[in-house]
Amino acid sequence: MVSIDTLFDKVKKWISSFVEGNGYTNMMTGYMTGELQSLVFALILASFFRIFSIPLGMVLLIAAIAGTLYFAPLIVTLEKENSNDLNRVLYWVVIYFAIIIAVTLWGG
Amino acid sequence: MSAYPSNLWSIPLLVVIPIIVAVVVNFIYNRSRLIKIISIVSAVCLALIASLSSYGYHWFTGQPALRPETLTFTFDPGFPAWRLALEFYFGPLQQVMIFVMSLILIFVVAVASSGLTKRQGPYMSMIFLLFASAAIIIMVNDLYHLWIAVEIGSLVVAGVVVGSGTSVSHKAALKYTFFSALSGAGLAIALALILGLTGYSNISDAIRYLQSVNLGEMSIILYVAFAFFVLSWIYAGGLAPIHPLKSEVYGASFPHGTAMLQTQSKLMLVAIGIVMLQIFGMLPFVREVMLAISIITMMLGVVMALIQTDFRWILAYLIVSHSGLVTVGISLGTTEGLVGGIFQAVNDVIYMTVLLLCCEALYYFGGKTSTRNSLGLAKRAPWLGMAVILGTMAASGIPPFNGFQSELILIQASLKAGLPEVAAVILMVSVTTFIALFRAVYRLFLKPPETSEPVAEVKVPRSLYIGLWVFVALTLIIGVYPNIVVSFITPVAQAVSIPWYL
């Protein structure tokens, strides 16, 4: 007899493929909360651009929703990019510095 | 203003005493009892000087004065606009910041001298030099001393981190020193650009010149100077792109060393932030840039704290995240924002010291700080368990503790500036702080231990417990009577504030 995968079975399999072992370990709570926090933060950051122009804020908010859904889970990327590797931090500092100079010179 | 105002007696003492103590304890490096007495006595002296001193200036050299009507320089010493180039200023803000810092210094040296067995002299001298550099940055009113003190401070931070002697701390110190090189060069360039633009190294003079003169095309130079200044600001406070290294520095040193490091770093953030606000605050996009850096730091710090599995690293990331809270207030630049930001800095160093002293106590109970262990310490040391829970509540802004008062002012300030998003982020940070801390507190203190082997009696030094309860009491007192601190901050905040223009 061939088993029939209903949609429910497929969804259940897909969701449980994320979880190994108990879904409520000490680590897991931290990662789940961190994921939700970074998601909300991305949305807040996008909506921030309303102070420059409201349509820009709306477009960025929609883009942020799409982006967070596409790139989920965010926390893994965030953890990688927050590595304490010297070269990586140096790289980020140079990028930051360039952005600051560009934004302030453009604004002035 | 007279041409030669008299100097204030307390300013040189606040700088020279820690330097002399640093030299002396370095000489008598192996006599631990003598080191302990000298360090504690001098730390108490510093606290007394800071609390008893009147307000005033100390100046080192003069410079040609600017005639406002013709914008020409004159060497005439009788000219009434004679300003002093290299000067320190001791006012109410400086008083409260240096007093809190010296209070923390007392307990840090007491705990360090009872915990350390070897290398005590050099380590203690690093702690005192850290105090000296932070005191200079807090009091300074000229760019030259500011730059030197930032450089000295960053080298001393490396020294304190190396003092804990593990390979992790050597790596953290090396990485941090690379950035000190970068940001020190940046600050020197910023100083040179401001000097070239205004002709002044004195901060008040430079600000007055920039306000009275239309720079026109030359304002581009000011923007470049701002960018370099921001580089050293984010470095000093461990703001966004440098936060992995700064939290590594906090996590790799002894917890009592971290208490001193975070105090220095947060008070430096306030002092440099106020200077930046005054010099560049009127330029468009400057405060937005500062605000963006602060918000990103807050969130990244707190999210990274959530996923750590060691109490030390959780505290390290939370310290970085709360630095963002301090700078949000300063970036807003309004009176409420400045009061909130500076008040938050003072509160932050107090409650983080409580938590760091609790973390130090864990070393006496076997040295396990990973949240993978469940130790059940609340049963073995009920007072320690209570202190850590009170510290957690203060850090997450629960009334009636001090964290609540400053976060309330910050939230009100951001709402008043028309930025409800910032208020939302501040709320998120304070709630997430509670989650991140309580995960560790539950595992280490409240959850019953997995093994039931008999435990030996542990002797925690008395100075640690005294310090713990002094700072817990301070969080409560400031939480109930915030005006004790706010009354010192408000006049300064009113003097330097700029209305938010959105």
Added chain:
Amino acid sequence: MIEVTIQLLGFIAAAALVVIGIAGMLFLDNLIKKIISFTLLSDGVNLLLVALGYVEGGIVPILIPGMSVSEFAARAALVFPVGIVLTNIVIGVSTTAILVALAIMLYRRYGTLKASKVLKGERR
């Protein structure tokens, strides 16, 4: 057309040194080479400061007896950049010393000076 002066050349050389220094710190993997890049960066800053204080036909900023104050004010080179450069040299030396000392300590422990091995990111 911008006039080419010694000061302008100084600024260009300083910018080149700073850029080379930062690029070296970013892209060279050897710790000692990174430290050398830092010294280049520091030299670039010094050159910038010296060029800033340059005055065409200037004199040493010491008030010699017999010289009038107005003449001194008109011709003396800016004294402040000189002080900053001196301080920067001292700070640069001490920073380099600390960097090299830590590099030696890490070399003894890991047996290599590769930053990508010694200072790589770690999970905690």
